[in-house]
Amino acid sequence: MVGFLQAVLRLRLPFSLVNSQRITCMTLMANYAPLPVSFTHGQGVWLWDADGKAYLDAVSGIAVCSLGHAHAILAKALCQQAQTLLHTSNLYHIELQQQLGQKLVELANMETVFFANSGAEANEAAIKLIRLYGHQRQISYPKIIVMEHSFHGRTLATLSATGNAKIQQGFAPLLPDFIQVPFNDIHAIQALVEQHNVVAVMVEPVQGEGGVNIPDNNYLQQLRQLCDQQQCLLVLDEIQTGMGRTGQWFAHQHQNIVPDIMTLAKALGNGVPIGACLAKGEAAKLFQAGSHGSTFGGNPLSMRAALTVIDIIEQQQLLTKATELGKQITHKLAQELAGVEGVVAIRHLGLMIGIELNQPCVDLMKQALAQGLLINVTAQNVIRLLPPLILNSEEVEQLVSTLALLIKNFQDQHLSGH
Numbered sequence: 001m002v003g004f005l006q007a008v009l010r011l012r013l014p015f016s017l018v019n020s021q022r023i024t025c026m027t028l029m030a031n032y033a034p035l036p037v038s039f040t041h042g043q044g045v046w047l048w049d050a051d052g053k054a055y056l057d058a059v060s061g062i063a064v065c066s067l068g069h070a071h072a073i074l075a076k077a078l079c080q081q082a083q084t085l086l087h088t089s090n091l092y093h094i095e096l097q098q099q100l101g102q103k104l105v106e107l108a109n110m111e112t113v114f115f116a117n118s119g120a121e122a123n124e125a126a127i128k129l130i131r132l133y134g135h136q137r138q139i140s141y142p143k144i145i146v147m148e149h150s151f152h153g154r155t156l157a158t159l160s161a162t163g164n165a166k167i168q169q170g171f172a173p174l175l176p177d178f179i180q181v182p183f184n185d186i187h188a189i190q191a192l193v194e195q196h197n198v199v200a201v202m203v204e205p206v207q208g209e210g211g212v213n214i215p216d217n218n219y220l221q222q223l224r225q226l227c228d229q230q231q232c233l234l235v236l237d238e239i240q241t242g243m244g245r246t247g248q249w250f251a252h253q254h255q256n257i258v259p260d261i262m263t264l265a266k267a268l269g270n271g272v273p274i275g276a277c278l279a280k281g282e283a284a285k286l287f288q289a290g291s292h293g294s295t296f297g298g299n300p301l302s303m304r305a306a307l308t309v310i311d312i313i314e315q316q317q318l319l320t321k322a323t324e325l326g327k328q329i330t331h332k333l334a335q336e337l338a339g340v341e342g343v344v345a346i347r348h349l350g351l352m353i354g355i356e357l358n359q360p361c362v363d364l365m366k367q368a369l370a371q372g373l374l375i376n377v378t379a380q381n382v383i384r385l386l387p388p389l390i391l392n393s394e395e396v397e398q399l400v401s402t403l404a405l406l407i408k409n410f411q412d413q414h415l416s417g418h
Contacts, residue, residue, distance in 0.1 A: 035369055042069025045388045045395055047374070057374045058387040058399055063208070063240045063352075066267040067312055068388040074270055074308050081304040088300070090293065096303035103310055104278060107249045109258050111284040114277045115298035119239035119265030120153030122275035125292055126202070126235050126261045127157050129279060132286040133233055134199040141176075142199040144235075145192055147183040149210030149379070152202070152237055161202060164209070183207055184215040186222045193230040200233040200261075201226070205251035208240040211379035212347050212354025220255040233260040233283055239275075240352070243267035244313050244389055247323035247350035254349070272305035318389040322350040325391055329353060329400060336404035342411045353385040354378075355407070364410055373402045383407070 039047040039055075045068050047055045060066055067074060088094060101113040116122050127144070134142020146152070150163040159168055160175035163183075168174060179198070181188040192198055201223055207213035220236075227234040236259040241251035245267060248254055252262075260283045265275040275297070279286070296302075313319065330348045333355065337343045344356040360380045368375045376384040387399065 035366060037369060044068040044070075045391055053372065055369070055372045055374050056395060056399055056402070058385050058403075059374045059376045060267075060386050060388050061271065062266070062376065063245055063386040064266045064269075065271050066244060066318075066389045067270045067309060068390050069271075071270065071312065073312055074305065077304055077308040078272070078301065081301050085300045087296070089295070090298060094298055094300060094303065096300050096307065097298045100303045100307050103307065104264075104276060107310075108262060108278055110262065110278040110280045112279050112287075114279075114287060114292065115303070116265075116275035116277065116294050117273045117296050117302075118153075118275045119237075119263065120155045120158045120275075121294065121297070122239065122263035122265055122277045123152045123158045123161070123237060124155055125277035125287075126237075126263050127161065128292055129261055129277070129283050129286050130200040130202075130233055130235065132291070133283060134197075136286070137199065137231075139197050139199060141197060143177045143179055143195070143197050145179050145181060145189055145198060145201045147203050147207070147210075148180050149183060149207055149213065150202075150204055150237075151207075151209035152204075183210070183213055184219055186219065186226070189223065189226060193226050193232055198230070198232060200235050202235040202237065204237045205241050205254075206246065206349055206352055208352070208384070209378050211356065211382040212352060212384055214347055214349055217255065220252055220257050224257045224259075227260070235259060235261040235263075237263050239263055239265045240386075241349075243309070244319050244322050245350055245352050245386070247319055247326065249319065251349065268309065269302055269305045270309050272302050274302040274306055276306075313389075316390075322389045325387075325389070325396065326350045326353065328396055329385070329387075332396070332400040333404060336400060337407060340408055340411055341415065343407065351385075351387055351389060355383040355385075355403075357381050357383070357407070357411070359414060361410060364406060367406055367410065368403070371402050371406065373399065373406075375403065 037049050040050050041048055045057050047057050097115060104113055105111055114125050116125060130144055131142055146161045146163060148163040152158040152161040157175055159171060160178050163180050179192060189201060205220060224234055236252050238250050242264045252259060260280055262278045268274050268276060326348045330346050330353060334346055342358040344358050347354045362377045364383060365375060365377055378384045
């Protein structure tokens with residue numbers, strides 16, 4: 001019988017489970033195009049596949065696992081919580097919500113929090129707050145300024161706010177009243193915020209999916225001033241940049257400003273699904289009973305995860321480490337890639353790193369995978385590194401040397417026409 005099943009699997013599927021080989025599941029929708037590997041376990045910055053091959057994870061699940069994999073303290077906290085209480089519903093008070101909410105508003109100098117399950121949901125909450133704010137000002141069709149090449153999620157509202165026509169294709173009609181302007185162009189916004197029906201500016205402090213685009217040092221400060229002058233809300237999407245990724249708890253703290261609304265997710269739970277929408281001032285009072293909700297948002301497990309993540313970041317001083325590691329990696333990469341034709345720029349803020357090439361380089365993801373390194377390519381030609389904040393010096397050397405060699409070989413192949 002076992003032999004028969006194995007034969008069927010070999011016959012019907014591109015890959016088989018036999019001999020630890022990969023399998024393609026025909027029951028999953030085809031909205032992902034995963035690389036040909038499946039991981040069985042992880043430890044720190046490392047992941048292992050079914051064949052026992054180790055991979056240095058320089059992506060962290062796209063800025064999620066900032067503490068690495070199977071962190072002992074976090075694992076213990078999750079086990080304890082799972083044995084205690086997973087879910088009760090927001091029909092009742094949840095003490096861990098109060099604790100996490102208090103901690104986040106203190107870290108961010110905000111006032112109130114709504115907990116969701118993801119970054120897209122956090123941004124949905126932010127957009128609803130913006131609409132409420134506009135309607136309270138007697139504006140029937142409140143408009144939101146958003147940025148070209150931005151990414152805010154894949155629900156219809158967050159997709160409408162996203163500045164990427166490619167991923168919007170096929171989902172029209174999108175929600176109206178989002179106005180796109182170039183990122184890092186304060187003059188493009190100045191002309192718009194004076195319109196009475198513009199009620200908010202929504203922006204990532206650093207664009208992640210757009211290519212690790214870092215604005216001028218005073219960009220967010222100028223946005224804050226403009227929004228104050230025109231009574232607009234400044235809404236910061238810190239889903240990828242938040243929780244220490246850039247060397248501060250939140251990237252906007254590099255510019256010493258405070259937003260009206262801020263969204264978080266990703267690294268907040270280190271892999272446990274969670275999102276948060278924080279608000280301050282008038283925006284903090286907009287949601288009332290029944291105006292928004294979530295079945296699973298703010299459940300005890302995700303709250304315990306986030307509280308533990310914050311404790312670990314504080315105790316291990318990972319904000320400082322993110323700053324230092326970002327400088328080390330980019331400095332070493334600059335040395336290794338000096339004189340390599342086609343390397344346009346190396347950008348970073350903390351451990352949010354982009355290496356821009358002069359040509360599409362998506363194939364580098366597969367080439368890096370073969371060498372035991374997990375990287376990401378965004379905007380077609382920007383290698384994006386989002387490694388855990390816990391890298392040691394040996395892992396830094398391995399990351400830099402492997403990636404530098406891959407880039408050199410890739411550029412050499414391009415120049416030779418292969």
